Amino acid sequence: MASDPKIHQFEEVATHNKTKDCWLIISGKVNPPSLLIHISYLFIGVQERNMSRLHMKFWDTFSLKKAKNLKQLLWYDYLCHEMLLIHCHFALVLEKNKWFYMQVYDVSSFMDDHPGGDEVLISATGKDATNDFEDVGHSDSAREMMDKYYIGDIDPSTVPRKRAYIPLEQPAYNQDKTPEFIIKILQILVPLLILGLAFAVRHYTKKE
Numbered sequence: 648m649a650s651d652p653k654i655h656q657f658e659e660v661a662t663h664n665k666t667k668d669c670w671l672i673i674s675g676k677v678n679p680p681s682l683l684i685h686i687s688y689l690f691i692g693v694q695e696r697n698m699s700r701l702h703m704k705f706w707d708t709f710s711l712k713k714a715k716n717l718k719q720l721l722w723y724d725y726l727c728h729e730m731l732l733i734h735c736h737f738a739l740v741l742e743k744n745k746w747f748y749m750q751v752y753d754v755s756s757f758m759d760d761h762p763g764g765d766e767v768l769i770s771a772t773g774k775d776a777t778n779d780f781e782d783v784g785h786s787d788s789a790r791e792m793m794d795k796y797y798i799g800d801i802d803p804s805t806v807p808r809k810r811a812y813i814p815l816e817q818p819a820y821n822q823d824k825t826p827e828f829i830i831k832i833l834q835i836l837v838p839l840l841i842l843g844l845a846f847a848v849r850h851y852t853k854k855e
């Protein structure tokens with residue numbers, strides 16, 4: 648591990664994107680299993696009022712031993728549920744807003760030795776590479792190696808938010824020039840012309 652880990656700005660980290668100077672941003676603190684556990688507490692422990700493991704723990708510690716009467720027991724029970732609810736809520740809010748710190752790794756000295764090659768590492772610079780890292784399914788020993796390259800955390804406020812998808816502007820659709828429009832006009836004009844012609848023919852033949 649680097650001797651003096653510090654808080655880095657995202658912009659600064661993104662500039663280290665070469666073979667000889669490569670920094671990666673990988674978050675190790677929030678992973679899908681931990682998020683799943685939070686959500687399961689929310690549904691099993693709180694909503695359904697079934698006791699999740701954590702709830703059982705709270706219940707054992709606070710309720711059974713300390714409650715002197717039924718009212719207190721029920722109050723402790725209520726507190727257990729509320730604590731879980733708050734816990735789950737904060738976990739989800741933190742995850743959603745990326746308030747968990749992401750770690751920065753200087754892998755410049757590892758480029759030649761990385762079993763996946765140096766190109767993948769360079770392509771993972773300038774962004775949160777957590778998903779890229781996780782998608783490969785790195786082993787535990789690979790995760791342990793990371794400590795060696797850790798140089799600090801990212802200031803979460805400097806991480807750009809995911810860009811909203813802005814659909815490309817379509818060129819204005821000029822209905823008048825399409826063949827369908829001309830066909831529609833003809834569908835009205837042709838019967839009118841035939842009708843006019845019929846009247847004209849009748850008019851002249853009558854005179855004769």
Ligand code: HEM
Nearest residue numbers: 752762763767768771776779780783784785786789792793
């Ligand atoms: C500090 C960061 C990293 C370390 C220490 C690291 C370490 C390793 C190690 C030890 C392996 C061998 C397989 C294993 O033990 O899992 C490996 C394989 C690999 N890594 Fe990384 N890696 C890092 C970051 C990344 C990133 C960000 C990517 C993707 C963009 C990546 C892509 C790969 C690929 C494609 C393989 C080859 C997998 C295979 O052939 O099965 N690695 N890495």
